[in-house]
Amino acid sequence: MIRIGAILVGLFFAGVVLLWSFSQGAYTHFTEEVEKGPEYVFYIPPKSPEGGFAHDGAFGKWDLAQLQRGYQVYKEVCAACHSLEFVSFRNLEQIGYSEEQVKAEAASWMVPGINPDTGEATLRAGLATDAFPSPYPNDIAAAAANNNAIPPDLSLITKARKKGPEYVYSLLAGYEIAGPQGYEHDGKVLSEMFPDFQTVAPLYFNPYFEYLNIAMAPPLVVDGQVTYSDGTESTIPQMSADVAAFLTWAGEPSMVERKQTGWIVLGFVLFATILAWLAKKQLWSGLKSAKRKD
Ligand code: HEC
Helix, strand or coil: CHHHHHHHHHHHHHHHHHHHHHHCCHHHHHHCCCCCCHHHHHCCCCCCCCCCCCCCCCCCCCCHHHHHHHHHHHHHCHHHCCCEEEEEHHHHHHHCCCHHHHHHHHHCCEEEEECCCCCCEEEEECCCCCEECCCCCCHHHHHHHCCCCCCCCCCCHHHHCCCHHHHHHHHHHCCCCCCCCCCEECCEEHHHHCCCCCCCCCCEECCCCCCCEECCCCCCCCCCCCCCCCCCCCCHHHHHHHHHHHHHHHHCCCHHHHHHHHHHHHHHHHHHHHHHHHHHHHHHCCCCCCCCCC
């Protein structure tokens, strides 16, 4: 009796919530077509580079040569605006540089320091323990130098965006330098569907960016912009994939190890399950037919 009463009370409240949701537009939410803006129609979700990344999949591995090329792109191009505050020079040993190389590499960077004689802020050569510095003293200076947009730190960018590695690759390789005029995707012409859509300087048109207009000028603009020491041809998609792989490593250096540990743990869990099952069989074998009497 009490149970039926409780169910009725529950139904009553559920009914009230249902009725209330109609007053909030629940019905029209499903029936009315919402007007779709250009960001909805022309945004393209991240794509993988051709052939994918070496770190993809459950058996993924780092491609150290690619990570080193990506580091070169970061150093020669991206570091002009972006820091990597959670990555230290010594971490580069993980992508195949020796201790000596890392020391020399660190010394080729200037990092913020203090003049020991005057106490004034100054720049000094980097040490292996320093993190990749921001080129700007603070966010205000960063915004001032970039038309009010602050270049984000890239240490965790592949974690902070959905399909991060693919996103960074697509964003860099996907600028439409000609702008939105005449831009066509999937048979739809942007300027015909949205005549009001504009890309006004200092913004740049990039369909892989959620808002289509991004405040970062295309950083990779010509094939051969970076000269790779391993002889790889540095096309824009190649440089984009390389730096995306490097930033994936920067965001999760232990990714490959994590995947390998996963397999070991799975194997162990399987083994433990079999053991437990055998033990259960053994322990219960004598009791199988004995019924419990209360
Ligand atoms: C001239 C300065 C400059 C250079 C060089 C530069 N960036 Fe940027 N970057 C920016 C600015 C400014 C933003 C912020 C854009 C915005 O919010 O609209 C940005 C944003 C980004 C974002 C974040 C986009 C998002 O989803 O919020 C990524 C990723 C990025 N840059 C990667 C790179 C990489 C990789 C390189 C090197 C190949 C690079 N950038 C070179 C200025 C720069």
